[in-house]
Amino acid sequence: MQRKPVPPAPQSLTAVADVVDAVPLVPKPEDDCCRRLVDRAEVPDRGRASSWLVFLAALGVLDDDAAGYARGGDVPLDDTDALAANFRENVFLAAETVDALGDGPRSPADVFAVVRERVPRWERAKRDNWPEFWTGRVERRLDWAVLLGLAEREGDSYVAARD
Template sequence: MRFKPVPEQPADLETVETVHRALPATVGEVDDCCAHLVEETALEDRDEAATWLTFLRALELAAEESGSFRRRETGSSGDAADPAALDRGRLGRAFRARVDGADAVCAALEKADEPLTVAEVADGLRDDRSSDDRRRSGRPRVDPGRTERLLGWAVLLGLAERAGDGYRAALARE
């Protein structure tokens, strides 16, 4: 399953940890997960909280059961509040595999010889859409704002780097 909602990327992974820790540990622990996240974090409204909930599902940090959400255990120790539990490599793999368009954005950067701007990445994605997509919709739909958010998350998760006014694939690190 691929997930489409992509929130604005935060400045650091600590924000992701904060939202993750604010999720209830069990389904039914809170009546309204969106309201709970707004109360417990810096998220401003229900729409933003709903986007984060779906995105955290994509990153395999949240699970939805019976119409409610719970925090998924992520660390080897089973302690979801352990900051080490949010492994950047694991999150990056989930991001590419489960967020719609993320792998295509990262692949575009990996193929490029030079850094790409948001517009260049969006144009490349538009060109890569299949003819079936074009026929169905009348035109390929690539939202530059969403592309920019995907690139921001790719940077946060160590898959890409800022390079001047553009982005490039992250250099391999040992």
Template sequence: MSVRFKPVPEPPDGLEAVAGVAAAVPAESNATASDADCCSRLVERTDVEGREAAATWLTFLRALELVETERDTYRRTANDVDPESLRTAFRSRVRDVPTVLEVLEDSTTGLEVATVTRRVRDRSTERTVGRSHREPDDCAEWAVRVERLLEWATLFGLVERTGDGNGSTVRYRRERADR
């Protein structure tokens, strides 16, 4: 099984923002630059706020194969911010994405975040009994993570958000072309 990355930053409004954050990572690794230097660089050059958010972004960009580590520093890869490549990496390299998509598979009307969260948490707990990695401790932590995954999946065209506006309940469902 390949490595799945867990950190998921707050989703931006568009892929241009992803490209902007990735572009802020140096193209060449610098043996004297530390993780903190890369985080500072993201905060200074993008809309990313704070070191913790920058560290989350760096890990997420690694999952999307836009950034890699070399000699304990980060460097930007030559990969473009291509929607199809991002979808593929997101599905295969970000933890819980396959489960989120499975949960949405059979819903034609869409599911609310709370329902998706409960089902993902139940399935994840079933799969990880006896394993040593840390799961989110509470429902609020799970809800934030799952909502972020849903919004990233929406940005990448894997999921459709419905009911947005006019006081409607927001629901998510799989994109028709992606099924």
């Protein structure tokens, strides 16, 4: 199952580790985990904390089951290849976003134009400004792609990572 929530990308995986370290070792319900992220990892609010939990579970960094969230997922934060693979596979529009990058620089709006038709109809109906909203979501995915080594940033644009 692919997950949609993607928090803003931090500057480094060290900052991601700070968020992971705030998650309990023993599974706790989402509300408890969100409160810990706000209190211990300087996540600004419960909504963003929930996005972090869902996203980190999609990356394989956290365990997510009926009991809640806990540290101890299958993927360590220093395994960027596995993180990148899970990002592409488990985060909605991540693979399409990365695949939309070419050799030349592309802005988030350019990439959104390529993936636009993949945005579900019900998501489009939720808000009048859905193209702007989803362009922002695409940009978050691009920023994570950079952090995970799948893309590079060139000014205000992005290109596919060079091997």
